Amino acid sequence: MNYLHNLGLDNREITDFLNVSNIKKVRTNSKYILNDVFMGIKKYK
Numbered sequence: 001m002n003y004l005h006n007l008g009l010d011n012r013e014i015t016d017f018l019n020v021s022n023i024k025k026v027r028t029n030s031k032y033i034l035n036d037v038f039m040g041i042k043k044y045k
Helices: 002-006 011-020 034-044
Strands: none
Touching: 002 011, 002 034, 011 034
């Protein structure tokens, strides 16, 4: 996520990319939503 964010993608584009690539969340094995990406980037920084 952070790599995509540094490339200039916004949170909506990152969410769409992860879901189209069929990348799911580790714990719940569900699709990413906008808030997941936002919090992931915020906690990483």
